[in-house]
Amino acid sequence: MSAERAPSPTRWWTLGVVALGTFMLMLDLSVVSIALPQIHKSLGSSFAELQWVFDAYALTLAIFLVAAGSFADRIGRKKLFLWGFALFTAASLACGLAGDATALSLYRAVQGVGAAVMFAVGPSMLSHEFHGKERATAFTVFGAAVGLAVATGPLIGGSLINALSWRWIFYINVPIGILALLFGALRVRESVNKRAHPTDWAGLGTFSVALAALVFATIRAPREGWTSPVTLGLYAASALFLILFAVIQHRLGERALIDPAFFRSPTFAGISLVAMIGNAAALPSVFFETSYLENVLHVDAWGTGLRFLPLTLAMFVAGAIGGGLIGKVPFRILLGGSTAVMATGILFLNLTEADSSWTVLVPALVIAGFGMGAFNPARAALAIGVAEPAKSGVASGINETFQQVGIAVGIAGVGAFFEHRVATEFTASAAGQQMSPAAAEEAAHGISAGSIDAVAAAAGPLRDQVLPAAQDAFMTAFHGAMTLSAILGFIAAAIGFLMLRTKDLHASALSTIPPDVDEDPSPREDDETVPAASA
Template sequence: MATQETVPKAGGESAAGARGWTLAVVCIATFMLMLDLTVVNVALPDMRVSLDADFADLQWVLDSYALTLAAFLLTGGSIADRLGRKRVFNAGFVVFTLASLWCGLSQSILQLNLARGLQGVGAAVLFAVGPALIGHEFRGKDRGKAFGIFGGVVGLAIAFGPLIGGALTDALSWRWIFLVNVPIGVLALAVGALRIRESRNPSGHPVDWPGLVVFSSALGLLVTGFLRGHAEGWDSAPIVSMFTGSGVLLVLFVVIERRRGPAAMLDLSLFRIPTFNGMSAATLLWNATVLSAIFLQIGYLQNVLGFSPLETGVRFLPMTLTLFVVAGVTGLLTARVSPRLLAVVSGTLMAVGLGLVTLVRDDSEWTVLLPSMLVAGVGMGIYQPLRAALSVGMVEPEKAGMSSGIAETFQQVGVALGIAVFGAIFQSRAADSFAASPAAGELGDKAGEFGDAVATGAVGEMAGALPPETAGMVTEAAHSAFVDGLQDVLIASAAVTAVGAVIALLCIRSRDLHESARGDHTLDLDAELRELPELGLSPHVKD
């Protein structure tokens, strides 16, 4: 086992002081990163008008960030273990801050999406290294408390993301949802450079460039295929080629990683740990469903019910504040309650919450979403700190960066694929529903164009050129088609989320945690039926 090398901060900073500063800076970085996952949603309609974007362009605003984030997470964590976590973390902060400035100054949708891709590279480093920095500084119950605070900050960012995005967009411009990162990033970078202690794995290997290139290319082809499938045709040669190429590259990636052995960016031995497999699969599925569901629900509030960005953000507070409170409480429980129990409860509540969106009807008020928001918010609040704690808890401390990077990779791959897959399903279902309406018959050859515009909410603007009676009929049909698509996608999302909960039940267990991360799991599903631990259901027995 490699020896963990720690270089104390000059000036005799106490260990306790360094821990506090590390947690503070990581939380600031995480707040910014999570904010950029949620703050953008409410500004998408304004971006569409300002930059003349279509639905696929708007998906790329989210997916270009999530895609590069996912592609560079593994490398970010591995490089940090080898070159020094503080050094790499600060470099990621510089990239993220400069990319945020570019996003805010972009003059076209192409520029914005390229800038978002670069922003994702910086975010990948911060996402991967942040939990590893916490995991290195804290142990035992203190680690549980630290991740409780960390989870609370994640919840806070999600809680106020739509509200902050709405306020900035309404008061200033959508550009300020990115520009606000610049002064905060500069301040946090200065504090981190002065106060965070360095740590690294001195036996690290060179960067796995072949693995990085092949893995990134595979993800790019996969997500692009889903994003362009509706427009090009799912059985068209380009789309089939993208999916085939992605599959081949993923197989090649596994071959490369096996041959590189200890130098690989992905430690394939982790896949022999049931908890790692279970949490990775659940993380991918839950992020694919929940984040894409929020994306579509925000579209419903703005495009169907006509709320402004700020009004939309206010109406999402029930979900996000619930998430914030529950995440803080859950973080304190991660050292005492079975991770399997927390994961199963989390996934079940998220599935139920997504299923409750089926209560929405064509004439519903926004409050019909409240049951879904509250139930899903509790589930998400339980999941966030649990995922962060498990990501660094299954390996020895010197591999924390790599492990955290893998965990975040599954999370961001889920986000990218979810928005692409469920966005494509939604767009297709909404367009088909509109095409089947009487209003489509009134439009003749223009029906297809109007149907494709349902997903972006642009039908109201297009209907302005129609006679008043026809315009009203078309707008009503577009709203109905949007609701049809939303319900179909959320039913599918709930089913996929439930599958994730079953996987968590069968795979996650406390015994897989590294000794430095084990707590006193007084409520532990793994303790009974030792001969069948994958089916253990007994509480109150120590593992």
């Protein structure tokens, strides 16, 4: 066996296809936020249904990530990546054609399955193709694709919505996906892990039920009641299936969906928690900032996208800087510091008022953008770096799972807190007291969904009292939700500073290891590579 592995002649094509797929799947996570008011008007959806448009995607992303990583190692990373890309593209078309909110959420769930495959397999494809200093470059590009998609989602979404309709945020994926599939089939090499274990279907099933029940209970609780039999039953089911999942994982060991052995490393456990809690803080802030701009300040979709440019630019700059610091600055500083900066920026959202100028958002957008941008490349590199190369697909899948669980539960949890706070504030207001309890509760649900003006107009003679009460309830709930998001961000930062250790990195992660550890650049004994032309 040679001491050095020859650079792959198709590695840059692999990077291009993976980065494009990653950009698209992350774009469809962030771009939807700008379209929610239009989806609400077009399909007549409730606040809970709007949350599902967001969460159905994140939920299936989280559920299938780990299974996709292990499955890809066994049948071929390129093959499964392209199948995932094809499913994502087809589901995007179905989302654009959806006739109601339920159908849209269902197709978003299917879209999330395809995205899960791409998100899990992409980093392991890069880990297989790139080595040494080039690996840092590859993951910098990968992280930049993630950050750029999240940052530019509002601008891209706003331009498509204003020029065409909200449906085009999904239609645009179709021609891009077809081109990417063509280049991927012709230019990307296949690789497999001959020793990969079969998929843990029992673990996949119990994990899916546990997570779905948790998110469903949290989203429905504001309407059903936090102590209602439905809510408590769903939480109990979630806990039961989570326990079953843990038992199955313990018994299967390294053959499990989520191998418990990974979590013997404090750094692996730490980066998983940081990814989950950090994303539970970050994505709800974007969700509610969009609602504030469009529903309180009455900015149109294109204008909202433009006003997110400070976030876009900050994330782009910080992503480039953060990627360049990998291997030069300890991961605990990169990840703990970036999440602390993000949380600080989110706190600045408490400066907003119902009659503020949009510029009050600029400090929050810039500061939080720097934190989010610096976080992504370091998180991706560390998730791969703590595992041996043969298990990179599984390690990547586990970390992405925690990230998507954070997004799904964060949107559900912070959204439920927001909706409950709106209901409490509005029903207790003078205007709410003059309405029947049922009418006040229904009005509160409309306010949560962003229909502030419609709720006031429907109040008839109470309009002049209902409008300011609705705005006050929205803003109070908004400030509370953003404070909660910031607290989550600071918790993630504390975990990053305390649990991430450079010494836990695998020796193959040359660009992210201390000087006293040697790289082993030799090919993996359990991997086979198939040239692109014959793959």
